[in-house]
Amino acid sequence: MNKRILGGVVLAALVAGIAHAEVLKITGEFAAPSREASLLRSLSIDRIGGQDGSALARAIEQGLSGTHFDLMGGYAGQGNAEGSLTGGITTGVDEQPFKRREKRCVEKDSADQKKCIREEEVELRCRRRIVSVKADLRIVRNRDGRIVYSATKPFSQESSWCEGKNDRPAPVEDVIADGVRNLGQAVREDIAPTISTYDIRVRESDKGMSKDQAKRFKDLVKLTKRDVRGACDGWEAMAGELPGNASLTFNRGLCAEQAGDYPRALQLYHDAQRAGAAEGGVGADRAMRLIAGREDAAIRERRR
Template identity: 40%
Template structure:
């Protein structure tokens, strides 16, 4: 799958279905994909060559200037000539080629109509078509200003192929709009590579009571109902159940969510690890372990950055 759209698809899948079940809202931070930038406070956008390099440079300047973490600007983006020396410079190249060629393809078409003009016979027949291919490639590099060391170098290839045949009820999308979208996706991917991101996400609790006694199950179900109006009370009830010696994957996982929600990442990680021992490989647990580990790493990098740039 094209890496430019992976993040957007992942976020969409993570949130899908949450509205159909009880959830707890988690706030956290995902780390930058390039931890070297934890110590980079200022950036200068240098020359971007190629047919669409200027467009990517402007898009990167806008995206990186807009990054805020804990209500603080993450980068100082220096544009144009300046007496201020940046910590790092960004440069690169963008090319987008458009190729069209004639071809043929089979399409379902009407081959016979009645006297009222209504189609009575359809057949798959070979028709003339035109195929358009937009081949896009961007390269982005970051260099530390003080010693010229390369901090980041990535390529962002993308391709869109579209075929329109005679009689189709569609037309080519504007090649300019397609390329503009590719440039925007590249800027978004670079932004996620260079800087962390904060998120607010609804995570489904586990509701299965299989294996609980009737009394345990009823108490657990009552806590589930509380998540709609008073999640703090729901978490207190689950802690009470655990304090009374109850052990269950749903209880342990939900207590992990509660700890994560209140920002106690160490306890959340401990509870998710316990849940993983109770139900090895369970996807909800695996995802939560990864999410909390990423949040911890992002927080550590944030503290390192504050120390280095203060």
């Protein structure tokens, strides 16, 4: 799953990784952060200035392959595509010496060469290297000249090594190539929607429930492992007994999200947050992105 687009989903999925936690598996389409750019049907990747401009153009093309974009090139692309991507890329390498002190064995046991009997602190000559790559990019909608995407994308990698150690970093060229690939993927995450399958942990707190209600609630939590819809129906029925209960409201929001009823999920998550379920805020943010994703998909479908 994508780190930027699905930040809240990733966080919830990490929480869901707790051993033995019951979860609901959900699939949804999330809107691209740059929604105007994502509504373009065709895109021409034009000149990207800089020594690694051609490599970045290829990386962006590869990142956008398999998305809804019709990618065009050359003069025909510039004249017919709905949007044009241009920009520039700069790279830099900063390498500086420094010294480090550490203990080293200076005398070993004559009978056991693996055993050190005396250590001394020695000064090592070392080097520190920072490789940086930065791309400034924008997409213009060709019919009216409107800039629908403008971003500065940085990438950097710091490494260090010392004399006498076999820990030299990868060649600069390899680091730059990796950075360029990362930037291409970052553009894809900005302007193309993402379909993702993710696990969200159900809320298990029985706070505010009687002993009998808590038992039924816990049984429904366990039921999610084999019959999700049955568990959801059970939580819905219990809501009549415990209106406004944080756990029931949040779990009903999860059920609505899994069923694709995002507006209802949004309302339930807001209600759950007001009732004291902090997870409701993350759920509401996710539901809003799912609503936006569905709206954008409908717009693209109408424009085919």
